[in-house]
Amino acid sequence: MNVPPATPVVLALDFGGTKTALTVADPHGTRLHDLTVETAAEHGAHAGLKRAVDAARTLLDGREPVAVGVSTIGIPGNEGVALAPNIPGWEDLALGRELALAFPESELRLATDVKAAARHEYDAGALRGCDPGLYLNLGTGLAVALVVGGTVLTGRNGASGEIGYNLRSLQDVGRTDHTPLEEAVSGKALTRAAAHGSTQLADHIGELLDELAFHLVNLTIAVDPERIVVGGGMVRSWDALHDPLRAALDAAVPYPPQLVPAAHPYDAPLLGALALAVEAARTRI
Missing domain, CATH: 3.30.420.40 (ATPase, nucleotide binding domain)
Known part of the structure; x- marks a missing residue:
């Protein structure tokens, strides 16, 4: 040694x-x-x-x-x-x-x-003591990490939580040429939209939040987490993120969880x- x-x-x-x-x-x-x-x-x-x-x-x-x-x-x-x-x-x-x-x-x-971030937030951040806890990353890309019993789930291939690959509509079922969710819901998607001007950007932000809420609600129903913690660069716009996501969770989830920014979002x-x-x-x- x-x-x-x-x-x-x-x-x-x-x-x-x-x-x-x-x-x-x-x-x-x-x-x-x-x-x-x-x-x-x-x-x-x-x-x-x-x-x-x-x-x-x-x-x-x-x-x-x-x-x-x-x-x-x-x-x-x-x-x-x-x-x-x-x-x-x-x-x-x-x-x-x-x-x-x-x-x-x-x-x-x-x-x-995202899994490293979830581990840190569980050990020393906003997910501490939560079982299960859900970490949502809204950065250049889109992914989540699920913490159960203090363990960040990896999945068989390490791909647990890669919701950026989610299907977006019924028409995507069985197709290999569909547009994955991350292409529409991510910081990368917002950057592309910004290049087309402020009017289209405002419309795109509304559509992004609606689609994100749709997937987050369904995931929350499946997992039943105690708390959802959000990290990544888009947390800089937390006020704009929180209200529509909070409303969507409260309207549809049987047991709505807490929704908070990460202790160390960036x-x-x-x-x-x-x-x-x-x-x-x-x-x-």
Whole structure:
């Protein structure tokens, strides 16, 4: 085993559709240095990964981290990242293997960003003590995570909660060429709508909230959560989100749950990655 440095540190990275957030912390999780770099998806997956690794080296300032925790869009593995269309080439990027090569002396842990965020919100945020609890991410993409008995459900293939792939109408049944829900309900969808002017954007926001409420109500009826916690960049418009979602839940759900913003709506995935790094560091120190 490699001997850790006199002042060991851990590294956390959160790979998102528009940015990568990084933090260096001590082995107890106290953050020492933070940095955010643009994903620049148009330059491809390998360029985005190199940009993040270079930024991490700047933060580390010559130190080797004892452990590296990673959260990412999609479902990460050593040979690729499944269900990650927002960054061209990300699905074919051997993320685990590439990071192991970049940080060969570090323990490495990877997780899907929304599941990492839900884990953090359960441990130290707005989902604490909730059973079951539902974490809804409204960012560049759309997904949920379900926490039952203190465990974030992953599903057989790690794809539990990927509601961005939901069908949108009866006409979509049996078709392989349908438009998935994330294309209409997400920050990415709003960005596209904004390009067409303010009038169309206002109409699109109303349609987005209606469609989001439809799916959230059905999911809530199926799960019967104690609380729904909402995170992601769209939480910046919480007042506009809360009222229509609250009204929809109250009108249709037999036992309407609480609906609150995440305690850390914008950096819960990074904090979840940091928790992974801290946990991994315990095996080395």
